[in-house]
Amino acid sequence: MALLQTTNLTANYGDFQALFGVDIALNEAETVAIIGANGAGKTTLMRSIAGVLRNTPEAVSFDGRPIGTTPADEIMAQGVAMVPEGRKLFPSLSVEENLLIGTYGRKTSGHWNLTTIYELFPILGERRNNPGTALSGGQQQMVAIGRALMSNPRVLLCDEISLGLAPVVIKDIYKAVPKIKEAGASLIVVEQDIAQAMAVADRVYCMMEGRVTLSGTPDSLSRDDIHKAYFGAGH
Amino acid sequence: MIWIDTVIQGVLLGGLYALFASGLSLVFGIMRLVNLAHGDLIVMGAYLILVLVTLLGLSPFVAVLIAMPMMFAVGWLLQKFLLNRTLGDDILPPLLVTFGLSIALQNALLEGFSADSQRLPTNALTTASVDVGPITLGVMPLLTFGSAVLVIVALNQLFYRTELGRAFRATSDDATTASLMGIKPGNIFATATGIALVIVTIAALYLGLRANFDPNIGPARLIYAFEAVIIGGLGSLWGTLLGGIIIGVAQTVGAAINPEWQILAGHVAFLAVLLIRPRGLFPRVND
Amino acid sequence: MAYTVTTQTRASRITTALGAVLIVVLFALPFFAGRGTIQDMFFILTMLVLAQFWNLLAGYGGLVSIGQQAFVGMGAYALFGGVILWGLDPVPAILLAGAAALVIAVPTAFFAFRLNGAYFAIGTWVIAEVFRLLVAQWKTLGGGTGTSLPRDATRDMWFVELIKEALDVRSAAARDILAYWLALVLALVTIGGIYWLLRTRRGLALAAVRDNTEAAKSVGVDAGRMKWIVFLTSAFGTGLAGGLIYMQKARISPDAAFSVTDWTAYVIFIVVIGGIGTIEGPIIGVLVFFLLQSLLADFGSWYLLTLGVLAIAIMLVAPRGLWGLLSERTGLHLFPIRRRLIGGRLTSSEE
Ligand SMILES: Nc1ncnc2c1ncn2[C@@H]1O[C@H](COP(=O)(O)OP(=O)(O)O)[C@@H](O)[C@H]1O
Numbered sequence: 061m062a063l064l065q066t067t068n069l070t071a072n073y074g075d076f077q078a079l080f081g082v083d084i085a086l087n088e089a090e091t092v093a094i095i096g097a098n099g100a101g102k103t104t105l106m107r108s109i110a111g112v113l114r115n116t117p118e119a120v121s122f123d124g125r126p127i128g129t130t131p132a133d134e135i136m137a138q139g140v141a142m143v144p145e146g147r148k149l150f151p152s153l154s155v156e157e158n159l160l161i162g163t164y165g166r167k168t169s170g171h172w173n174l175t176t177i178y179e180l181f182p183i184l185g186e187r188r189n190n191p192g193t194a195l196s197g198g199q200q201q202m203v204a205i206g207r208a209l210m211s212n213p214r215v216l217l218c219d220e221i222s223l224g225l226a227p228v229v230i231k232d233i234y235k236a237v238p239k240i241k242e243a244g245a246s247l248i249v250v251e252q253d254i255a256q257a258m259a260v261a262d263r264v265y266c267m268m269e270g271r272v273t274l275s276g277t278p279d280s281l282s283r284d285d286i287h288k289a290y291f292g293a294g295h
Numbered sequence: 296m297i298w299i300d301t302v303i304q305g306v307l308l309g310g311l312y313a314l315f316a317s318g319l320s321l322v323f324g325i326m327r328l329v330n331l332a333h334g335d336l337i338v339m340g341a342y343l344i345l346v347l348v349t350l351l352g353l354s355p356f357v358a359v360l361i362a363m364p365m366m367f368a369v370g371w372l373l374q375k376f377l378l379n380r381t382l383g384d385d386i387l388p389p390l391l392v393t394f395g396l397s398i399a400l401q402n403a404l405l406e407g408f409s410a411d412s413q414r415l416p417t418n419a420l421t422t423a424s425v426d427v428g429p430i431t432l433g434v435m436p437l438l439t440f441g442s443a444v445l446v447i448v449a450l451n452q453l454f455y456r457t458e459l460g461r462a463f464r465a466t467s468d469d470a471t472t473a474s475l476m477g478i479k480p481g482n483i484f485a486t487a488t489g490i491a492l493v494i495v496t497i498a499a500l501y502l503g504l505r506a507n508f509d510p511n512i513g514p515a516r517l518i519y520a521f522e523a524v525i526i527g528g529l530g531s532l533w534g535t536l537l538g539g540i541i542i543g544v545a546q547t548v549g550a551a552i553n554p555e556w557q558i559l560a561g562h563v564a565f566l567a568v569l570l571i572r573p574r575g576l577f578p579r580v581n582d
Numbered sequence: 583m584a585y586t587v588t589t590q591t592r593a594s595r596i597t598t599a600l601g602a603v604l605i606v607v608l609f610a611l612p613f614f615a616g617r618g619t620i621q622d623m624f625f626i627l628t629m630l631v632l633a634q635f636w637n638l639l640a641g642y643g644g645l646v647s648i649g650q651q652a653f654v655g656m657g658a659y660a661l662f663g664g665v666i667l668w669g670l671d672p673v674p675a676i677l678l679a680g681a682a683a684l685v686i687a688v689p690t691a692f693f694a695f696r697l698n699g700a701y702f703a704i705g706t707w708v709i710a711e712v713f714r715l716l717v718a719q720w721k722t723l724g725g726g727t728g729t730s731l732p733r734d735a736t737r738d739m740w741f742v743e744l745i746k747e748a749l750d751v752r753s754a755a756a757r758d759i760l761a762y763w764l765a766l767v768l769a770l771v772t773i774g775g776i777y778w779l780l781r782t783r784r785g786l787a788l789a790a791v792r793d794n795t796e797a798a799k800s801v802g803v804d805a806g807r808m809k810w811i812v813f814l815t816s817a818f819g820t821g822l823a824g825g826l827i828y829m830q831k832a833r834i835s836p837d838a839a840f841s842v843t844d845w846t847a848y849v850i851f852i853v854v855i856g857g858i859g860t861i862e863g864p865i866i867g868v869l870v871f872f873l874l875q876s877l878l879a880d881f882g883s884w885y886l887l888t889l890g891v892l893a894i895a896i897m898l899v900a901p902r903g904l905w906g907l908l909s910e911r912t913g914l915h916l917f918p919i920r921r922r923l924i925g926g927r928l929t930s931s932e933e
């Protein structure tokens with residue numbers, strides 16, 4: 061039984077259907093990458109899992125329990141945290157307050173706390189009292205990751221954490237992934253950067269137009285397959 | 296000398312208006328909701344204190360301590376089960392629902408307490424005054440102003456020093472992302488309205504001690520509160536205090552020139568600020 | 583396809599025919615109805631006019647005003663001023679009422695447009711209060727206690743003599759009939775005019791402005807200008823209604839003429855209950871409102887309490903009002919134009 065699973069997941073924005081029966085699974089201690097072009101439905105998939113978009117109860121299950129209709133805050137309390145696309149830091153909160161909000165109303169036990177987050181991303185410790193939005197893009201992304209880690213999640217959903225960042229910064233951020241896994245989290249990493257995704261993932265799903273078009277381990281997939289699954293057969 | 300006295304009385308009156316306004320400012324700051332029943336809730340608070348005073352034979356200052364948690368509960372339930380359902384992109388539902396609530400509340404109070412004006416019982420303390428040099432200051436206005444300052448200090452502490460305050464600010468910034476962090480926006484909003492009604496109760500105490508009240512005076516209190524909030528700049532609590540003071544001073548100065556101009560002068564001051572600084576004196580940056 | 587089009591034409595032809603019959607009956611009403619009915623109908627028609635203009639503002643323009651009493655009051659006072667100070671006949675003075683409302687609408691809009699959304703609502707209310715307090719200082723018109731129209735002005739009013747002779751009624755009844763006919767004309771012109779406005783290119787742009795000012799800007803709609811047009815139009819119409827209402831009452835005071843309950847709260851309830859953002863809504867709403875008032879008016883504050891609770895319930899359960907429910911069920915549209923969808927509630931879901 062997978063730790064986190066979607067079964068025939070669909071999603072709509074008004075009349076527009078964004079997901080058509082998506083099945084993905086994430087096993088304990090695994091890192092799964094989801095790749096796909098802009099508009100493929102990756103963010104919609106993440107938001108459906110995290111409870112921002114509602115589904116039927118069985119469409120999403122976590123740890124054997126159906127969570128498709130569970131509100132976002134309760135899903136987070138159960139152990140699924142998200143680093144949202146575009147970072148979404150709270151502008152009225154300082155760096156440290158942004159981190160602390162990840163533990164709102166709960167005592168969490170586990171590896172992650174302010175001290176260990178500042179070890180993971182030392183620059184955040186130096187800038188702890190700055191407003192979150194006064195930081196550079198890469199630093200903001202670190203805050204967003206730290207904020208999600210503060211709840212010591214069992215599953216971490218990362219939506220395009222490399223978006224808009226310089227290659228050296230991306231490398232810096234991805235350096236944290238092994239440490240996050242080590243501390244006991246399983247990851248779903250959404251990426252448009254295929255090479256980056258292949259490098260960290262145990263398995264890869266490729267999405268196009270609201271459907272999973274390809275899946276497998278990184279070495280079992282040829283460049284050609286991925287190209288087709290990414291852009292469609294016509295290209 | 297008489298002018299200095301007038302202005303000081305106005306400043307102290309501004310404390311009362313700041314008390315009226317703080318709850319409105321708090322709720323607007325967190326959920327962009329303007330509660331048109333705010334003034335009627337103040338009046339309801341005054342009646343609640345009056346009932347406690349009459350039934351239990353308490354001093355108003357003790358009765359208010361019992362009324363505060365009751366009003367918190369009213370605010371919490373009101374927000375959770377009624378007002379939360381109106382929040383969204385469309386401004387009509389919250390406006391029309393709170394307007395309906397305002398009318399319903401006014402008439403419920405009329406039905407329950409009649410249109411006769413009431414007053415909370417005063418004692419030696421509430422009618423006392425102190426001489427500061429050549430100027431005589433009433434103890435009541437001083438207490439009101441002091442309470443307003445205390446309320447604003449307390450709210451700022453709550454906002455910037457507590458976990459709940461962090462959650463308030465985060466939810467105000469972005470409710471959806473806040474829910475991803477384990478916050479229930481609906482409960483945060485309910486708590487905020489609960490706190491707003493605790494402040495409303497304090498405002499109600501001074502409203503009822505200083506002057507007569509009846510079920511119809513709510514809308515005028517809403518208007519004063521609104522003017523103070525706008526003058527100060529949306530969401531700025533110290534700005535709200537200053538806004539209250541400006542309205543208060545305008546009213547006492549207006550009244551000193553011609554008693555019939557008291558209210559009008561307050562409104563004119565508001566319009567003048569709106570003309571010069573449409574976003575208020577201390578506008579929030581990210582609105 | 584062609585068949586469908588023909589049926590639709592036939593259907594709307596039937597509607598038009600029925601409408602025409604209704605209008606004829608309404609005009610003929612004074613010939614067979616008593617004075618009480620005429621007075622009730624006057625009340626219904628004037629409230630309908632106010633409701634249509636508030637609906638134009640809030641339902642189509644997204645401008646929720648709680649200050650319409652400013653225009654009713656100013657219009658009414660202008661009429662009294664014109665009659666008492668300048669010796670005008672009350673009937674043409676109704677136009678003066680509209681003009682006065684239009685004149686004060688300009689500074690009102692200037693201030694209120696600086697406020698957004700909910701603050702616009704309270705802002706209009708504050709400005710209405712300012713006008714009430716200013717008018718209360720106008721001593722020649724009775725100051726805070728108010729005044730009445732001079733007896734000879736109402737007695738010699740245009741058309742009254744004619745109606746007296748034609749219908750063989752006393753002069754008080756003739757005045758009511760005159761007021762009723764004027765209200766009927768005003769209501770028909772209002773509905774026709776708003777329907778026309780909404781079907782022009784301007785009107786369609788209006789929907790765009792209401793739905794999203796930014797988006798409207800990006801497709802080249804001048805949102806600011808549309809807001810002004812809607813605001814001034816509503817002020818003018820509301821002022822005319824205010825003049826007419828107080829011409830019939832013949833007695834005025836600032837508190838009554840600038841009453842937020844009578845001229846704005848009731849009007850909002852009418853529109854919300856009937857269905858905001860439709861022309862049919864206020865018509866249904868005013869009938870329901872009148873019915874409720876006839877049934878509950880003796881219960882004093884219970885009546886307003888009920889109205890308030892009813893408005894809340896409708897806003898939550900059926901935000902498109904009674905007409906919205908009806909047209910959903912039957913697909914009926916008496917005044918087909920694009921209509922609004924309201925609702926949207928807070929959940930953590932964004933569907
Ligand atoms: N809030 C929304 N409303 C309407 N359509 C949306 C919304 N968000 C995303 N979409 C549409 O859903 C599809 C999938 O979007 P998304 O999940 O953001 O894709 P990705 O993250 O893969 O780029 C796109 O066609 C997008 O335009």
Ligand SMILES: [Mg+2]
Nearest residue numbers: 102103145220
């Ligand atoms: Mg995306």
